[in-house]
Amino acid sequence: MKLSQRFCVLLLMQSFLLLAALGLAQDLTQWEAHGVKLGRTEYRGKPALQVLALPGIPNGESYAVLRGSDFGDGVIEVELAGLPGAGASATARGFVGLAFRLADGRFEYIYLRPTNGRAEDQVRRNHSTQYSSHPDYDFARLRREEPEKYESYVDLEPGAWTRVKIEVKGDQARLYVHGAAQPCLIVNGLKLGARRGAVALWVGPGTEAYFTNLQVRSGN
Numbered sequence: 454m455k456l457s458q459r460f461c462v463l464l465l466m467q468s469f470l471l472l473a474a475l476g477l478a479q480d481l482t483q484w485e486a487h488g489v490k491l492g493r494t495e496y497r498g499k500p501a502l503q504v505l506a507l508p509g510i511p512n513g514e515s516y517a518v519l520r521g522s523d524f525g526d527g528v529i530e531v532e533l534a535g536l537p538g539a540g541a542s543a544t545a546r547g548f549v550g551l552a553f554r555l556a557d558g559r560f561e562y563i564y565l566r567p568t569n570g571r572a573e574d575q576v577r578r579n580h581s582t583q584y585s586s587h588p589d590y591d592f593a594r595l596r597r598e599e600p601e602k603y604e605s606y607v608d609l610e611p612g613a614w615t616r617v618k619i620e621v622k623g624d625q626a627r628l629y630v631h632g633a634a635q636p637c638l639i640v641n642g643l644k645l646g647a648r649r650g651a652v653a654l655w656v657g658p659g660t661e662a663y664f665t666n667l668q669v670r671s672g673n
Contacts, residue, residue, distance in 0.1 A: 488515035489656060494663070496534065497614055501663040505538060506656045513562075513587045515660075516552050516653040519669075524553055525649040526622045526672040533654075534663045535567050536612040541659030547611050548657025551619055552587075556650035561586050561643050563619055563628050564655055570609025581607050582628060582637055586644035607637040614665075622672065623647045 481491055484502070488510035492503040506515040535549025550564025563584050569577045583592050584603040595603045607630045609615065618629040620636075624643045627636035652669055656662045 483520050484654075485518040485520055487518065487653075489517055491517055496663040496665075497612075499532070499614065499665045501534075501665040502654070504654055504656050504660075504662045504664065506658055506660045506662075510658070512658055513585065513591055515657065516555075516562075516655040518555060518651050518653045519667075522652040522669065523649055524621075524652050524669060524671060525647070528618060528620050528668075528670045528672070529553060529652060530616070530618045530666075530668045530670075531654075531664055532614050532616055532666045533565075534612055534614050535565065535656065536661055537568065537659050538661035545659030546657070547662075548660050549662040550583075550655045551617065552653040552655040553619070553621060554645060554648050554650035555653050556648065559587060559645060560650060560653065561626065561645055562653075562655045563626065563638065563640070564657065565607075565609055565615065565617070565630070567609045567611040567613075567615075570607065578606050580604050581609055582630070584626065584628075584638065584640045590644045603638075603640065605638045607631075614663075 484491055488507050490505040490507060494501055494503045504517055529551055533549050535547035537545035537547050546566035546568045548564050548566055550562055552560045552562035554561055566581055569581045572578055582605045585592050615630060616632050620627045624646050626640040626643055628638040629636050654664050
């Protein structure tokens with residue numbers, strides 16, 4: 454690749470990262486809402502995108518897509534906070550996370566259950582993180598067919614800013630939380646396989662969530 458071509462590629466990547474970071478808090482037009490209400494706000498000292506799950510939306514179908522994103526392999530990082538919203542049911546956990554490779558209504562997603570992180574019930578703690586694949590493999594099916602394989606424990610606090618990083622390569626994904634050097638969840642065999650698609654901010658039923666400092670680095 455010629456030097457001029459490398460410069461153009463680098464400039465495009467930097468522009469995309471800037472778009473992603475700024476779009477969270479400053480330009481709602483960069484986001485396509487699906488089953489959520491979006492708003493700009495300041496949350497716990499940081500400019501943030503507020504994402505509220507709309508009532509009555511089926512599980513897995515509340516998210517905001519970053520327009521123009523095209524992600525295959527690479528790294529997605531974000532600071533997020535999730536908690537049960539006003540009027541949420543007793544089963545709400547503040548579900549919050551990231552979806553990736555979204556195309557034709559299908560996507561992979563990894564999310565947190567913040568209220569489980571410090572629960573007194575060990576089983577609930579073991580369900581602090583979760584991988585799922587929409588629409589065919591929700592948490593209930595994965596837990597029934599392959600128990601313990603797609604969820605794990607990590608320390609979490611509802612409503613607290615939490616640094617999340619997801620590394621994706623081929624049909625594998627790794628979740629890192631709180632800047633840890635080791636992943637707290639390893640997914641071998643993403644259900645949709647190696648493909649490309651959009652990046653989205655994902656929330657579950659009854660969730661009030663906040664996102665800031667999004668970075669998307671493509672590896673291909």
